[in-house]
Amino acid sequence: MQFSHSDTIWQVFPELLAGALHAGGIDADANVEEAIAGFSAIAEARLAETQEGEFPEIQAWRRGFSRMGLKPTQYRCASEALLRRFRQDHALPRLHPLIDLCNAISLAFAIPIAVFDAEMIVGDLEVRRAGGDETYLTFGGVSEHPEPNEVIFADGAGNAHARRWTNRQSGLSAVRPATRSVLIVAEALHASAGEDLERLVATVADALAHHWPAAPKTAMLSVESRHFEF
Template identity: 65%
Template sequence: MYFRHSNEMWNEFPDLVPGALFVEGITVDVAITDRIAKFHAIAEKRLTGSSEGEMPEIQAWRRTFSKMGLKPTQYRCASEALLRRFRQEKSLPLLHPLVDLCNAISIAFAVPIAVFDLAKISGDLEVRHATGSETYLTFAGETEHPEPREVIFADGADQAHARRWTNRQSGLSAVRDDTRSVLIVAEAMHEAAGGDVPGLVATLVAELTAVWSIQAKTKVLSCSSPRFDL
């Protein structure tokens, strides 16, 4: 199995810097309260100086959404949505230790992070434009079909595991209590992404090692090296 962005995506979005991690051995019986608290504190400090919409990481994704023909204040990238909720509620909902940790790191870096249960993905996973025939399962259990040319995470069975790129993941491959193997993807577009994404990946590796005592396989992708073999 491999993960990649299509050639067309690289041509349209040359500023993209993605980081990917493959992890096996995830469990739910771990304590992460103190670990997520330190990342929440970083996010809170950043938000005292400016709103999430003023952060360069978020502004870059807003420009990307506009380029895709989406209204950026209607469809927000995942990190902006999390930051917005965190600013309003001073907390984030607790869902699963791995998801909670990734969400905390996401708001600290202001970079969207997706986590996919690999057991629910058929074949390879590619970020590409939709044909309109793919299926997407909502968290409510409803089936949708992405619009033609919409950016999605698509697997070999034409299942869309995320819609509108970094806007919303699918309920199909969401992390659950029985999840053991995952693909984690972080994507950034801002000017400093070339340094920030490797830093984010290193942070994730350190936390995964400390919490689960597992070793992650990682790669920062590029146009010249776009494929991550799991």
């Protein structure tokens, strides 16, 4: 299987950088509360100085959403949505240890992180413009069709595993208690994205190895290196 971005995405967003990890051996029994507390403290400290909308990581995604023709305060990237909720509630709901951990890391880095159940992906997964006939399954079990030209995560069977790029994932490949194999993707557009994503990928890889019997395969993607085989 392969994860990549389409040529069109690279043409419009040449500054894009991404980190990808694949790991097996995942279960829902790990205790990640101590790690979550540490990452949450980092986010609390940043938010004490300024709101998330002023973070360079978030501002870059807002500009990216505007370039996609979306109102950036109507459709927010996942990390901004998490930071907003965290700023208001000082906590996030618990869903699954891996999701909870990645959400906390996303808070600390202010970078969106997507976690997919790899067994629910058919063929290759590509970030590309939608044709409009792909199928997106909401968390409520409702099937939708993305708007034509909307940026989606699409697999070989025409399933949209995320809509509006980093805005919302699909219920189809959401991590569940039975999930064993995952693909994790983090993407950034800001000036220091290269250094920050290197640290983020190393952080996620260390967390996977510490909490699960996982030896993740990792990759850094850019306009010069566009594909991740997993």
